[in-house]
Amino acid sequence: MSKSKDHYFLYSDEFLDNEEAEYRIEDWLPKDGVSVLYAPKDHFKSFLAIDWALCIATGIPWKGFEVEQGAVLYIAGEGNYGLRKRVRAWALYNKQELDKIPIAISKNAISILKESVVEEWLEHVDFAVERFKQPLGLIVIDTLASSMGAGDENSPTDMAEFLNVLKTKFKARYDCTVLVVHHTGKDRTKGARGGSSIEGNAECVYEISRVKHTKDELEENDEEPSKKTIRLSCKHIKDAEPPKPIELKSVVQELGYTNKYGKQVTSLVLELTFSIIELKVLELTRANMSQRDIAKHISNDTKTYTQTQIKRIQDKFREKGLLEPDKPGRKKKNEENQEEPIVL
Structure with missing residues (x-):
């Protein structure tokens, strides 16, 4: 059977090559499809997304895991100023030249379920890719709620359409990884808002939770460790073995300048709790x-x-x-x- 040029089907003689899952971040972030990272409020979701994004943009390993380098677009629905501070803090902590990092943060939110809005955004993404002079490696959507417009997060139809637009309009067009930052519902034990709709349509789903500390650890720390220590777990991944949970803690990073009151401006970065x-x-x-x-x-x-x-x-x-x-x-x-x- 000769090799086919069919764009709709893959034939059995084309299955013979040894294939394995490809990752943007080794073992953690698959290159294919759309992945979702969720947690309650104040659980460092955006800090982790920034950490992943900047490791990909610079090509430096993430906590010992290899990455595949690529430019990054961070589409933020809120907190643009805070994100810029976090990027600066990350660059200082990791000794990277900020103006050399191929990353851009949006000035406004996107409405994924409005086709006309998406088409307009694609023009701006094309411009960004041209300016980067390199392919996109990652697009971050932070958060799902701020990017859904009039859609209903608890509607299986709206949630499926939201993720489908990201796959067909962004992932397919730029051959990049897409990460969506999302919230839990009122009942945290039930996971992300949209529940089964997300797991059924996302390539990978991650959860951030607080770490329960031992009595000795609580006595050794002046500050409650659970306020700054998180556990990242993979709750769902397609066609691969999920990575084991990893613990991270937040540390303060000075930004190198003071505010109008003379106080040092700071932000946070995430580092491993273990050596x-x-x-x-x-x-x-x-x-x-x-x-x-x-x-x-x-x-x-x-x-x-x-x-x-x-x-x-x-x-x-x-x-x-x-x-x-x-x-x-x-x-x-x-x-x-x-x-x-x-x-x-």
């Missing part, structure tokens, strides 16, 4: 590697780790519910004896 080494231990533990093998794997010429140190790190993750509880009396064969020195 890169701790996250590596988490990854290797989930891959069923023994404590001894983990210690050997992460040790190097300047730092040697012991099985006891690995266990402490694992216990930390178990307390937070990121690892299954350790079953009493269960030990792998190579951990039955007392700790042995790691030979590099």
